[in-house]
Amino acid sequence: MPELPEVEHVKRGLAPKIEGLTIKEVSFSETVIKAHEAGRKAVVKGEGLDSFKFAVENSEIASIERRSKYLLFRLGGDGMLILSHLGMTGAWFVVNELGEILEDRFRNHVHVIFTLSNDQKLVYSDIRRFGEMRFLPSEEAHPPLAEIGPEPFDEDAEFRFLAALSLPKFSRKAIKESIMHHSVIAGCGNIYATEALFRAGVSPKRRTDRLSLKKKRELFQHIVDVLREGIAAGGSSISDYRNVNGEAGGMQERLQMYAKSVCPVCQSPVKKAVVGGRTSHYCTTCQK
DNA sequence: ATATGATACCGGTAGC
DNA sequence: TGCTACCGGTATCAT
Incomplete structure (x- = not known):
């Protein structure tokens, strides 16, 4: 993907x-x-x-x-x-x-x-x-x-990310649905949203307006970091991604939560649920 | 008028 | 073995 x-x-x-x-x-x-x-x-x-x-x-x-x-x-x-x-x-x-x-x-x-x-x-x-x-x-x-929102590495990305999350149309949505919407931030799909939420310790189901400003900023930083890490690792090849030379990436080996069955931190079974219409994985112990 | 929701698009694959 | 149901990002159409 x-x-x-x-x-x-x-x-x-x-x-x-x-x-x-x-x-x-x-x-x-x-x-x-x-x-x-x-x-x-x-x-x-x-x-x-x-x-x-x-x-x-x-x-x-x-x-x-x-x-x-x-x-x-x-x-x-x-x-x-x-x-x-x-x-x-x-x-x-x-x-x-x-x-x-x-x-x-x-x-x-x-x-x-x-x-x-x-x-x-x-x-x-x-x-x-x-x-x-x-x-x-x-x-x-x-x-x-x-309608596409800020590129994650743009200087004004955090400001625009926070502004978008405060809009009425996102306030009552699950945070995962919000951050996957391309008007909030560009390019963050299921894999990287899942990882960023895990790193931030935020449940994908938490309502957007139930995150403090501090938590939203932390989440933003995790999104940027995980995307940057994905680029550095050559992208994620979960199934069909290949680069121009036909090679798979290496990020799939660094993913901690996407499509996992056991939490790598606390060993709890990973919860699988549909959030905003998409399959989501999260740890109910590590993510609140 | 604008926002939200439903639907179409597909073949590989998991599950039966 | 063979069949069926399911998955998912975006545009577009319906409500």
């Missing part, structure tokens, strides 16, 4: 391989083509395959950025971009031939191929097709982008 650290690694891996190159040609898998013909917007959203292809072919990939869990491929001139979200199982690779993608389950689910000006292939693979890609004439063309 790619969250901020994983997407950050994809960005870092892609940048030196694609920045400055031009997209010569775009092609799609039969699966995607058939789905679009059937009226389902598989992988490529917001418009048809032909118009996506027409829009991006012959454009230079000037740079690549990460915003929350999105990748933004900046196309040369006029603020155009390709937006990519990896969903649950999306992965990007840069190869000469598809055979270089060693794992069957990724190679068998290649859905979009960008042939670049150096004849390498920039490849998007997505096993479950929960990811999405769209061409945007500008960032403003996609309103959801404007």
Whole structure:
């Protein structure tokens, strides 16, 4: 499940391989083509395959950025971009031939191929097709982008995090649901929210307005720390995350609570509950 | 008008 | 062995 650290690694891996190159040609898998013909917007959203292809072919990939869990491929001139979200199982690779993608389950689910000006292939693979890609004439063309909260490492992130948590719409929500909402803080999904709450000693079910200011600030710091640690460890590969070189990350070995059955601190059995619609793990002894 | 809730999108896999 | 139910981040649509 790619969250901020994983997407950050994809960005870092892609940048030196694609920045400055031009997209010569775009092609799609039969699966995607058939789905679009059937009226389902598989992988490529917001418009048809032909118009996506027409829009991006012959454009230079000037740079690549990460915003929350999105990748933004900046196309040369006029603020155009390709937006990519990896969903649950999306992965990007840069190869000469598809055979270089060693794992069957990724190679068998290649859905979009960008042939670049150096004849390498920039490849998007997505096993479950929960990811999405769209061409945007500008960032403003996609309103959801404007709702994303602060990047955790921004200077004003703590201030904006605290301000968001104080809004009426979050005050009565479970704290885990609040911190996973991208308008509160960008890029914090189930894995890192679970870890940050464990480190902070806060139950995922605690109402947001039942955290003191001090506790909210502690929690913020744990979120930042665990995301930073995730980046340093190369991301978490719980199931399907792979970096641009097809490698798994190492953060999954450092996780203390996500998908665990025993608390590593007190050895209590880990409680599993649905919070805000998502499976959550926590220790009822260590987290209040 | 705005906020909240429901639904669609998928294939791997756990569980039967 | 083969089948079914379930999982989940986001956009979009309905209420």
